[in-house]
Amino acid sequence: MNTLIAVLRNPDCARELSPSQWEALLGEGRRSRMLARLHHLLAHEVPDLDLPVAVRDMLSGHARYVAHMHVLVRSELRGLGKLAAQVEYPVILLKGAAYLMAELPFAAGRGLSDIDVLVPRHALPDFEQRLRDVGWEFDPNLTAYDNQYYRQWSHELPPLRHSDCSLELDVHHNLIQVTSRSALDVAPVIERSERVAGTPFYVLAPTDRVLHSALHLMMSDELRGGIRDLYDIHVACLHGAERDANFWPDLLAHGRALGLLRPLYYCLSLAGDLFGLEPPDTVWHTVLAARPAYPVDRLMSTLMRWHLVPQVDQPWRVTAAEQLLYLRSHWIRMPPGLLLRHLVQKSGLMAS
């Protein structure tokens, strides 16, 4: 097992790490963007442990940087909050910004470089206009193709930037690309979203948060740091189940209604293997039924494991797994005709 996963699973084992294992932990933490997270985990779980100087420097330095990013996000959310307070529709924070605003325990040390929000599709033109009125702009170098790609086929607007803000803002109208094989009806997700007390913002229901992370992990073409996403899912499940006795049955019901049992199966099974997550038996049996045919299951689980738990001495496995997963992420997000067109466009064969 790799050191990062061992420490995430049982922080106490940090007491026994050898110097070369500490170095491996720093490497794995850096690759999966979890150094700041490790800082908080170790400070909280093994506060009396004397860290080697280099480890302390690296973890604490990254934690300080992430804390600074959190300050920037909070300040940006104050500005966006004025906008959110004026509109009739919910402005739903996603991922890092949501964890931060809802003060979820796993926000500490979680890095983020952009703010993701979700609004109902019918509200998109209005929200876009309001953002532009207060100075948010699209990248002036955005190509016509990219703009069209975002607006016609993607689930978000092109990224927005503001001259006062170093963060990017991504405005979504769905959790998944609208051209995906498994199109997602996001209306019930928006319906279930919850107002964050004392703020004009909404966040996803705890079950939808897990489903969204699962979707993201299994469909994203951004492959670096998958272990962080899986750990998010693991912690979000523990936290959800602790707060609400109906969390697991609700997760199952919502996952089924949204047609997301397959990604949920992959994630719960990986989180079980790597972090020891144990859903109740009844839930697990139902999720198991969404397992794909045996060869596909074996292939996916092998690829995900090679990618999530990279073996330094077998770099070809990591490369092969990541290239296949990258292709898969495109394959499931677009029908073949569109995919072909997209790849031709991106390869520069059709110089415009």
Next chain:
Amino acid sequence: MRLGSDVDSFSATWQRSYASLDVLPEDEVCHFRIVVERQLGARRWYRPQVVFRIEGLTPFDPYPLDHAFPMFEWGLNWCIAMSAHDYLMLHSAVVERDGCAVVLPAQPGSGKSTLCAALVGRGWRLLSDEFGILRHADGCFLPLPRAAPLKNASIPLLRDFAPHLGFGPRYAKTRKGDVVHMFPPGDSLQRQADPARPRFIVFPRYEPGAALQLQEQPPEVAMTRLVNNSFNYRVSGALGFRSLCRLVRECASYQLINGDLSEAVAAVESLVQAREP
């Protein structure tokens, strides 16, 4: 740091530059594991390139193979800048003599590296050429002695001024023009674990043909300039503010406009001598 490379010319230059360093013991944890290696594929033979890897990640585009050493120096600076947020990082050179450190904060092109190298040529200890690493706990600067890149006209100037220093090969047409590194003296490397207490802040500015001017700077002016000079002042929050306040309170600050390197060196040395009883 643990460093690996399959580029012989790079290894040779690196060893010349850092020969006096002790090898990191096996049982000590390092901050960075870095590999500088040839780019695979067709580029192995045709216009060969070199890549900088940290923990298997490749944060930058490859460089031409014969620029491996400047790439490494730049890459390591990047790694430190992204990680060392427990310290206040100033874009400044720091040199020390007799326990008295002089901080030379400046923007690129102000002659900071040249002045720093010249002082080192006069026997000052090199703490750093690029990164002033200020420890919040006690206000001391931590050494980071590294090869100092001299650019263009500074190169012959320094070779004349301090011919006894070690210099690396010439790298033509980098982003900053021609570059030759001044290697850190063995003594500076040997003492890389000894921090130094700052006593003077000197903002150097080279102006061709200018007469020497050494003007005292009020602490509030020095403070403002240091805020703008810091890489991570905002990230450091209140700690950064307090550390800079302490720095300008405990140091005398000067602006040094100069057109001649010997005069500039003499001016800095006179500051320190005047302080001694």
